[in-house]
Amino acid sequence: MADKVRLSLDEVRSLAEVVLSRYGLSERHVEAVSDTIVAGERDECASHGIYRLLVCAHTIKAGKVALDAEPVVHDIAPALVKVDAQGGYAQLAFKLGKPVLAEKARRCGIAAMGLNNCVHFAALWPEVEELARDGLVAFAFTPSHAWVAPAGGKKPIFGTNPIAFGWPRPGEHPYVFDFATSAVARGEIELHRREGKPIPLGWGIDADGNPTTDAAAALEGAMLTFGGHKGSALSTMIELIAGPLIGDMTSAESIAYDGGAKASPHGGELIIAIDPARFLGSLAAEHLARAEALFEGIAGQGARLPSQRRYEARARTATEGVYVPRKLLEDIQALLD
Missing domain, CATH: 1.10.1530.10 (Malate/L-lactate/L-sulpholactate dehydrogenase, four-helix barrel)
Incomplete structure (x- = not known):
């Protein structure tokens, strides 16, 4: 090596x-x-x-992140919290808002948190895994920069727009998945470019809209959604619920704000937390046990759990x-x- x-x-x-x-x-x-x-x-x-x-x-x-930003937590409703990251990285905003979100989910059964004015560069699984380890079912969504073309299109309008989900499991690691609605994370294409390796067909198109295996050409052209129109529809949903719904940028607005700096995306993130104990009451353990039967049915036939x-x-x-x-x-x- x-x-x-x-x-x-x-x-x-x-x-x-x-x-x-x-x-x-x-x-x-x-x-x-x-x-x-x-x-x-x-x-x-x-x-x-x-x-x-x-x-x-x-x-x-590039001057696109506030180095000493102090996020501000806004308790806006019984089941809603917003955190203004003040132009800083999203991680600290999540860290400060998470206890408030968890408390609201336990009190109301379900709660949502909007992280606003954040700089994003990372995966979402750490957030949903943390919440799932606290016994909550969690979802997270965020747009990014407009790097991804819609199904049937040639010009970028979506971000990589990931979805993450976490499910608590007694005595086990949480069940967690986190995937981009693009065919692959942009970082994977960048790593292929750095190493001079071709990318698989279906990851991206060149600036003229032609399929390409050239990582650099895909980065200059457009990435593609997974699953054609299905991935495109999910990506649209994320643009809406983690953009206008929480008062933040779409991926197209984020890349316009970037102004050619090629810095990390700037925008929002929506996180939803559900408390099974509050939702199910005395039947919570019974129904969570049924979930374990589902996991066993998957893994028991040799399939890998995300x-x-x-x-x-x-x-x-x-x-x-x-x-x-x-x-x-x-x-x-x-x-x-």
């Missing part, structure tokens, strides 16, 4: 903290953002790991560390020169 370097998770965290601090992020943001980057490497999701330090550094240098691979990786990397491409590590270390 001459082309890779082994790092412990502590070394990943230290590297993230040093880079983010050097680029001026406040201590609370450094901690929250580093948590997400470490989670990406820990779970062997390289496109959401330390590669994102390059993205953060570029966004900071998030299972990440949990297996998590157990492994805790002791074995992670392997990072040498060139990527050199590029990150160059940020400190």
